[in-house]
Amino acid sequence: MTKVILSILCLMFSGSAVANSIFKCIKDDKIVFSQHSCPKDFRQHEIEYQLGITIETDSDKRTETVDPLQALLQKEVISKNRLLQLLDSEMYRLKQENSYFEILRASELQKLERNRYWQKKEATDPAYIASIEEMNLHFDNLITNNASTIILLDDHKEQITLETSDVK
Known part of the structure; x- marks a missing residue:
């Protein structure tokens, strides 16, 4: 761990x-x-x-x-406050990245919808449905990965905060 x-x-x-x-x-x-x-x-x-x-x-x-x-790597120490700042900034970055993934998902959905329209396929076409499911699975995996990392970082932040409050 x-x-x-x-x-x-x-x-x-x-x-x-x-x-x-x-x-x-x-x-x-x-x-x-x-x-x-x-x-x-x-x-x-x-x-x-x-x-x-x-x-x-x-x-x-x-x-x-x-x-x-x-x-x-040189075994120098980073202060706990700086470490907390870095954890906060990384969690913020990951949340922003998740928002960006949602924007990309909407864009990809529009692209698939345009292709379906110009190819004169129905919304129930198996190839169209499969491509939407594949796209959703891809973005869901990216967002889930970031969410699990955010949870891990938040747990680590809480642990550092508890250690800092115990020292005082």
């Missing part, structure tokens, strides 16, 4: 490290985006993204970025 949770957290941290903060490096009329601090001959803007909000800061000071996955 511990290995499963650690694997999920590692995957979660690796995705959030990339998406949390990037640097916009500017030199003359060239703009380059990087996950690491810009070289000294570039001006630097830091772009942070969290929970759907983007903040761009003009910061020419160089910062050392720490990838949470690398920190775990």
Whole structure:
């Protein structure tokens, strides 16, 4: 169980490290985006993204970025508050992804409906019904997978919250 949770957290941290903060490096009329601090001959803007909000800061000071996955692999500690933030952001991302899957499902249903109309088939046509069932099964599996991951992450979050409240 511990290995499963650690694997999920590692995957979660690796995705959030990339998406949390990037640097916009500017030199003359060239703009380059990087996950690491810009070289000294570039001006630097830091772009942070969290929970759907983007903040761009003009910061020419160089910062050392720490990838949470690398920190775990090097046995450095991530604070409980930061871990709770990462869990919240991953659960939010998965919920957004489920909403996106519903939008894709509606789009696919319209596409199947258009094909059925132009091929002059009935709504009771076995091939049409089979394709709708296949599409629904596909999206149901994706949504169920995300929902089970959200439940697992929420359980882990509750466990961390209980540990934090016991320490106080």
